[in-house]
Amino acid sequence: MSLSPLGRVPTIRDVAAxxxxxxxxxxxxxxxxxxxxxxxxxxxxxxxxxxxxxxxxLAQGLLSGRTYTVGLITSDSFGRFSIPVMLxxxxxxxxxxxxxxxxxxxxxxxxxxxxxxxxxARRVDGILVxxxxxxxxxxxxxxxxxxxxxxxxxxxxxSDFSVIPDDFGGGQLATRHLLAMGRRRIGHxxxxxxxxxxRLRADGMRQVLAEAGYEIAGGGxxxxxxxxxxxxxxxxILLRAEPxxxxxFCGSDQIARGVAEILRERGRRIPDDVALVGFDNWEAMAVxxxxxxxxxxxxxxxxxxxxxxxxxxxxAGNASGGGVKAIPCQLVVRESTGPVSPRAN
Amino acid sequence: MSLSPLGRVPTIRDVAAxxxxxxxxxxxxxxxxxxxxxxxxxxxxxxxxxxxxxxxxLAQGLLSGRTYTVGLITSDSFGRFSIPVMLxxxxxxxxxxxxxxxxxxxxxxxxxxxxxxxxxARRVDGILVxxxxxxxxxxxxxxxxxxxxxxxxxxxxxSDFSVIPDDFGGGQLATRHLLAMGRRRIGHxxxxxxxxxxRLRADGMRQVLAEAGYEIAGGGxxxxxxxxxxxxxxxxILLRAEPxxxxxFCGSDQIARGVAEILRERGRRIPDDVALVGFDNWEAMAVxxxxxxxxxxxxxxxxxxxxxxxxxxxxAGNASGGGVKAIPCQLVVRESTGPVSPRAN
Numbered sequence: 001m002s003l004s005p006l007g008r009v010p011t012i013r014d015v016a017a018x019x020x021x022x023x024x025x026x027x028x029x030x031x032x033x034x035x036x037x038x039x040x041x042x043x044x045x046x047x048x049x050x051x052x053x054x055x056x057x058l059a060q061g062l063l064s065g066r067t068y069t070v071g072l073i074t075s076d077s078f079g080r081f082s083i084p085v086m087l088x089x090x091x092x093x094x095x096x097x098x099x100x101x102x103x104x105x106x107x108x109x110x111x112x113x114x115x116x117x118x119x120x121a122r123r124v125d126g127i128l129v130x131x132x133x134x135x136x137x138x139x140x141x142x143x144x145x146x147x148x149x150x151x152x153x154x155x156x157x158x159s160d161f162s163v164i165p166d167d168f169g170g171g172q173l174a175t176r177h178l179l180a181m182g183r184r185r186i187g188h189x190x191x192x193x194x195x196x197x198x199r200l201r202a203d204g205m206r207q208v209l210a211e212a213g214y215e216i217a218g219g220g221x222x223x224x225x226x227x228x229x230x231x232x233x234x235x236x237i238l239l240r241a242e243p244x245x246x247x248x249f250c251g252s253d254q255i256a257r258g259v260a261e262i263l264r265e266r267g268r269r270i271p272d273d274v275a276l277v278g279f280d281n282w283e284a285m286a287v288x289x290x291x292x293x294x295x296x297x298x299x300x301x302x303x304x305x306x307x308x309x310x311x312x313x314x315x316a317g318n319a320s321g322g323g324v325k326a327i328p329c330q331l332v333v334r335e336s337t338g339p340v341s342p343r344a345n
Numbered sequence: 346m347s348l349s350p351l352g353r354v355p356t357i358r359d360v361a362a363x364x365x366x367x368x369x370x371x372x373x374x375x376x377x378x379x380x381x382x383x384x385x386x387x388x389x390x391x392x393x394x395x396x397x398x399x400x401x402x403l404a405q406g407l408l409s410g411r412t413y414t415v416g417l418i419t420s421d422s423f424g425r426f427s428i429p430v431m432l433x434x435x436x437x438x439x440x441x442x443x444x445x446x447x448x449x450x451x452x453x454x455x456x457x458x459x460x461x462x463x464x465x466a467r468r469v470d471g472i473l474v475x476x477x478x479x480x481x482x483x484x485x486x487x488x489x490x491x492x493x494x495x496x497x498x499x500x501x502x503x504s505d506f507s508v509i510p511d512d513f514g515g516g517q518l519a520t521r522h523l524l525a526m527g528r529r530r531i532g533h534x535x536x537x538x539x540x541x542x543x544r545l546r547a548d549g550m551r552q553v554l555a556e557a558g559y560e561i562a563g564g565g566x567x568x569x570x571x572x573x574x575x576x577x578x579x580x581x582i583l584l585r586a587e588p589x590x591x592x593x594f595c596g597s598d599q600i601a602r603g604v605a606e607i608l609r610e611r612g613r614r615i616p617d618d619v620a621l622v623g624f625d626n627w628e629a630m631a632v633x634x635x636x637x638x639x640x641x642x643x644x645x646x647x648x649x650x651x652x653x654x655x656x657x658x659x660x661a662g663n664a665s666g667g668g669v670k671a672i673p674c675q676l677v678v679r680e681s682t683g684p685v686s687p688r689a690n
Contacts, residue, residue: 072447083428090449099463102417102447104435118444228633254633261606261635285629288573288599290606 010051018047068098070311071119073140075107075153076132080282081300085130085152088304096312098125116140126311129153130304134164134197147314151307152300159322161314163307165298167197170329171204174249174277174296177331179208182340183247183275185217189234189259190251193223198251201279205249218242226251231258239266246274246340253278253285253295260289260336271338281332291335303327355396363392413443415656416464418485420452420498421477425627426645430475430497433649441657443470461485471656474498475649479509479542492659496652497645504667506659508652510643512542515674516549519594519622519641522676524553527685528592528620530562534579534604535596538568543596546624550594563587571596576603584611591619591685598623598630598640605634605681616683626677636680648672 016026021044028036029044030053047053070093076082090100101124103115119127126146131137131153139157140148154162178186188205191198202221209215218241224230231250235258238245248263250256256278260270268274270291278286281297306327310320361371366389373381374389375398392398415438421427435445446469448460464472471491476482476498484502485493499507523531533550536543547566554560563586569575576595580603583590593608595601601623605615613619615636623631626642651672655665 069446079428083424086447087449090447097463099446099448099467101414101444102431102435103444104432118442122444232635254629257633284599288602290577 010048010053012053014051015044015048015053018051019044066125066315067123068096069101069122069124070098070308071101071103071115071122071124071127072130073103073105073112073115073119073127074130075105075112075137076130079132080280081132081152082130084300085304085307088301088306089128089130089151089308090304091301092305092308092312098312112140116144120145125315128304128307128311129155130307133195134167135195147311147319149307149311149314149320151303154324157322161310161320161322162324163303163310164324164326165300165303166326166328167200167298168204169326170279170296170298171201171206171249172208173204173329173331174201174279175205175208177294177333177337178247178249178275178277179212179214181247181271181275181337184214185242185245186214186247186249187217187235187238187242187245188221188249188251189231189238189255190221190223191226191255198223201251217245224255226254228254228258228261231255231260232262233258235259235262247276247337248274249277249279251279253280253282253289253293256293256295256336257285257289260293264290270336275338276336278336286332286334289336294334294337295332297330297332299327299330355398357398359396360389360393360398363396364389411470411660412468413441414446414467414469415443415653416446416448416460416467416469416472417475418448418450418457418460418464418472419475420450420457420482421475424477425625426477426497427475429645430649430652433646433651434473434475434496434653435649436646437650437653437657443657457485461489465490470660473649473652473656474500475652478540479512480540492656492664494652494656494659494665496648499669502667506655506665506667507669508648508655509669509671510645510648511671511673512545512643513549514671515624515641515643516546516551516594517553518549518674518676519546519624520550520553522639522678522682523592523594523620523622524557524559526592526616526620526682529559530587530590531559531592531594532562532580532583532587532590533566533594533596534576534583534600535566535568536571536600543568546596562590569600571599573599573603573606576600576605577607578603580604580607592621592682593619594622594624596624598625598627598634598638601638601640601681602630602634605636605638609635615681620683621681623681631677631679634681639679639682640677642675642677644672644675 012023012026016023026044029041072086074082093100105112105115127148128151129140130151136154136156139155139160142157150160150162154164188202218238222234222237224234248259250259256276260276263270263274270276278293278295281295286293286295357368357371361368371389374386417431419427438445450457472493473496474485475496481499481501484500484505487502495507499509533547563583567579567582569579593604595604601621605621608615608619615621623638623640626640631638631640
């Protein structure tokens with residue numbers, strides 16, 4: 001791609017020379033400011049087009065007081081959870097011609113502070129903070145000169161605004177689906193109880209079951225780790241506690257993978273004998289499962305988009321105030337759930 | 346975090362007022378330019394510290410002709426391959442106080458062009474281009490006003506500089522390890538033959554086997570898909586072609602997961618009867634495997650770091666010229682490989 005007939009980045013000086021006007025006149029014409037004769041303005045714009053001149057965004061930033069940049073700070077090393085959030089945010093920001101500085105703190109407060117200082121020195125218009133978990137985290141700062149919105153993580157400061165997935169609703173969705181498929185003895189194998197997400201998903205499940213007159217099979221949720229290995233262990237514990245289970249709702253797709261593997265080895269057919277639902281809709285895990293996994297998608301792209309829209313509104317002077325907004329999850333149905341098989345009844 | 350005793354972003358005007366000097370004097374002191382008495386300079390710097398004044402990076406950029414920003418363009422939606430590359434690049438660039446604009450093209454040439462224009466308008470010092478595959482791609486532009494380096498993807502234009510993982514060497518590593526473990530009938534199940542990475546890994550394997558007097562078991566590499574499902578299918582094809590295989594080298598960890606599952610179902614113990622090596626060192630896949638998977642790590646962080654260092658050198662005026670640099674892979678040994686079991690012989 002040739003950038004300019006000049007063979008280098010054209011400057012406003014080149015445009016002025018080509019149009020036969022002063023630099024001041026060229027500047028007025030390009031910025032749409034000041035009084036100029038229409039033909040002069042047109043001559044400058046034609047010269048700019050011909051030379052491939054692009055206004056210097058830096059200089060514009062100094063003039064307008066806005067830089068049309070936003071900082072994205074993540075503690076997740078841009079991992080599985082923060083990336084979809086980031087892509088959703090990029091969609092919303094890109095539509096507003098805003099570029100995104102990415103800053104990875106790797107969960108290190110010193111790196112976080114350094115990135116924050118750098119972003120402020122670069123005069124970003126606002127900051128998005130994202131993470132790998134929905135756990136509340138300390139505010140990145142309450143007296144910052146630019147608006148901040150949290151996505152997929154939440155600030156402990158009630159004056160900050162956070163957008164997170166609705167884990168409680170996700171647990172409800174999965175459970176309603178299993179009930180609709182005729183399942184009644186539904187176990188729950190999930191991550192560590194110290195995770196708010198694990199507790200909320202279990203609570204959502206419990207509430208839907210209670211309304212239908214049921215309880216979590218096997219005596220309650222089995223809290224453990226976010227791993228396949230725990231899924232393999234947990235399902236054996238569950239089968240001992242309640243051998244007649246007809247469904248398992250898992251707190252993550254990785255756990256569900258381990259559960260699927262052991263159910264198969266124990267001769268339980270999925271979904272005929274036991275239906276299986278995961279959480280995350282982690283494509284590679286869910287589709288690679290035998291059979292492919294029904295799972296709860298957290299709509300992380302939407303989490304990012306909504307957070308970015310709130311940030312844009314705050315930049316424009318319409319801050320949301322403090323609070324937490326939960327984005328609904330969505331059930332993705334694959335082969336691991338189905339109606340109770342006639343043979344199984 | 347309170348930014349300033351003023352309750353807003355302090356300007357050079359505030360610093361000058363606090364130090365009792367003119368704005369011009371404050372500027373000289375802060376930029377280390379011009380002649381000033383040491384005590385004046387010290388008074389300005391003290392005032393700046395006290396007010397939490399940070400020089401405006403935008404204004405500095407206009408003065409120095411450098412913005413200390415770099416654009417990172419990816420076609421991978423910041424996926425599994427581009428993220429480690431990006432983190433490595435961020436390490437190298439961050440050390441040079443450079444901030445990174447992220448631009449996701451989602452494999453769309455129109456988005457790519459838009460991002461490129463935006464980055465140039467923002468006067469980035471250089472551009473990194475990364476992708477999800479090592480396949481050659483069209484140059485992003487050969488007459489750009491800033492240097493460009495490709496990472497984890499390569500430009501078809503020989504005047505561009507690209508940094509990619511050494512897939513051929515990765516195939517060699519895996520095969521040498523299996524030979525050292527006493528394996529002799531080694532099959533290869535991998536991705537589509539149209540992928541350069543799949544061909545190079547198979548070539549590396551073939552060369553090491555040939556030097557030791559062996560061939561790929563089962564009549565040659567089984568090219569298929571980059572999926573678990575293909576691993577499950579491929580290993581049955583391989584077992585029919587050569588029932589006595591004692592090892593399988595897989596072109597990806599996902600393929601290896603499918604192979605492991607079926608080997609277990611066919612009563613073949615891993616690693617006692619059949620050793621298994623994957624490719625990618627995709628942590629969740631490799632560690633979740635039963636048993637955990639020995640695999641080839643492409644050192645993508647190093648790919649990103651080296652690419653960023655070449656970009657920094659080019660920005661400083663020391664361009665590398667065109668060419669492709671291959672970064673060595675690394676074997677990560679877990680339980681799926683081991684010496685041939687005494688029982689198995």
